[in-house]
Amino acid sequence: MDKSRRAFSLGSLVASASVMMGGEALADVTGYKLSGKPEAFVKKMGIKYPIVQAVIGGSTPDLAAAVSNAGGMGGIGMSWSPEQEVRDYVKATRSLTKAPFAIGYVLTFGAGTLPAALDAGAPVIQFSFGTPDKKQVSMIRAAGAKFGMQVSTADGVKQALDVGADYISLQGQEAGGHVQAQGSWRDNLPRALETAGKTPLLVAGGLSTGKDLREVLLMGVSGGVFGTRFAATKEYPSHPEYKQRMINARSSDTALTVCFDGGWPGALHRVLRNPTLDAWEAAGAQWAGLRPGEGDVVGTIGDMKFARYSLFPAFVVTQGKPQEMAMYAGQGIGAIRDIPKAGEIVERIWSECVGLTV
Numbered sequence: 001m002d003k004s005r006r007a008f009s010l011g012s013l014v015a016s017a018s019v020m021m022g023g024e025a026l027a028d029v030t031g032y033k034l035s036g037k038p039e040a041f042v043k044k045m046g047i048k049y050p051i052v053q054a055v056i057g058g059s060t061p062d063l064a065a066a067v068s069n070a071g072g073m074g075g076i077g078m079s080w081s082p083e084q085e086v087r088d089y090v091k092a093t094r095s096l097t098k099a100p101f102a103i104g105y106v107l108t109f110g111a112g113t114l115p116a117a118l119d120a121g122a123p124v125i126q127f128s129f130g131t132p133d134k135k136q137v138s139m140i141r142a143a144g145a146k147f148g149m150q151v152s153t154a155d156g157v158k159q160a161l162d163v164g165a166d167y168i169s170l171q172g173q174e175a176g177g178h179v180q181a182q183g184s185w186r187d188n189l190p191r192a193l194e195t196a197g198k199t200p201l202l203v204a205g206g207l208s209t210g211k212d213l214r215e216v217l218l219m220g221v222s223g224g225v226f227g228t229r230f231a232a233t234k235e236y237p238s239h240p241e242y243k244q245r246m247i248n249a250r251s252s253d254t255a256l257t258v259c260f261d262g263g264w265p266g267a268l269h270r271v272l273r274n275p276t277l278d279a280w281e282a283a284g285a286q287w288a289g290l291r292p293g294e295g296d297v298v299g300t301i302g303d304m305k306f307a308r309y310s311l312f313p314a315f316v317v318t319q320g321k322p323q324e325m326a327m328y329a330g331q332g333i334g335a336i337r338d339i340p341k342a343g344e345i346v347e348r349i350w351s352e353c354v355g356l357t358v
């Protein structure tokens with residue numbers, strides 16, 4: 001048994017009333033004392049539990065702050081947001097929580113609003129689909145912020161170390177949403193862990209429960225990233241029909257595909273099967289220009305129109321046919337049966353992880 005694993009197992013026998021957060025001792029709902037790699041990670045980030053909400057697109061200050069206030073690290077994907085919205089979201093989140101949260105950038109689309117996010121006080125920046133350049137890293141450091149990188153291989157871990165990432169998330173193709181991985185995180189984990197050394201390595205893809213978190217912590221990772229689980233919460237502003245599908249779906253109802261690539265050609269993503277995906281596959285899974293019903297408008301928000309293969313999912317304000325739009329979900333969806341508040345999820349995951357509930 002390696003040292004970190006032993007530390008985690010033994011840690012469960014030691015009850016304690018607090019972990020440190022930003023220098024202040026905070027009560028832990030479970031009375032559990034963290035140790036080893038997860039403890040190093042939470043201390044480094046100034047959070048309470050090794051539970052990270054993925055920077056899911058469409059997430060809101062309410063969601064990110066609820067996760068952070070409950071002791072995890074909340075996040076907001078802001079790749080497609082204009083500068084003013086980025087400023088407003090960061091400020092709003094800061095007004096709702098004193099705890100750290102992340103602002104996410106998919107580097108395929110650049111990070112043009114990074115200066116605005118940092119200026120507004122973003123404490124953590126999370127990158128995916130690429131490596132930040134020296135200028136971006138210097139900007140983050142000058143602002144006193146931290147940053148993480150989502151990667152999918154041990155080579156990606158090396159790139160993240162080279163630019164000095166504070167933590168690294170290893171994504172597998174189990175993940176919901178856009179997937180940069182070619183295989184399961186399980187296949188890449190041993191080399192990734194070896195490469196990461198002392199830098200915290202998290203896992204992303206298919207985690208939904210405290211048992212999932214416990215499993216990955218025992219494998220030697222520093223924490224778990226949960227995307228789909230936090231998308232299935234009261235605070236995430238997706239359409240009620242999308243949420244209902246999430247509650248009813250099994251893991252086998254998800255598909256890894258390039259079907260909904262309008263706005264990001266050829267990008268791989270995991271979604272729930274729906275009539276658009278089924279008809280596209282039945283017609284031979286063709287590239288754009290040769291797809292059934294391509295011109296159909298399946299959703300509108302005010303004057304904005306969303307065509308059938310758009311990457312945008314249906315939000316609560318979307319009118320149209322939500323069930324025919326992209327419904328992102330990871331393979332952990334089968335364990336999701338409710339839409340609670342995000343803070344409740346953090347506490348549930350942690351209590352279950354340390355064995356207080358099953």
Ligand SMILES: Cc1cc2nc3c(=O)[nH]c(=O)nc-3n(C[C@H](O)[C@H](O)[C@H](O)COP(=O)(O)O)c2cc1C
Pocket residue numbers: 054055056057058077078079104105106127128150171174175176177178204205206207225226227228229231328329330331332
């Ligand atoms: C609804 C949804 C939206 C997502 N949006 C983004 C995004 O904007 N940027 C990003 O880097 N990853 C995004 N992801 C992927 C997450 O970063 C993460 O890799 C994934 O959620 C982890 O797998 P899980 O969903 O099985 O927990 C999204 C995932 C979901 C489910």
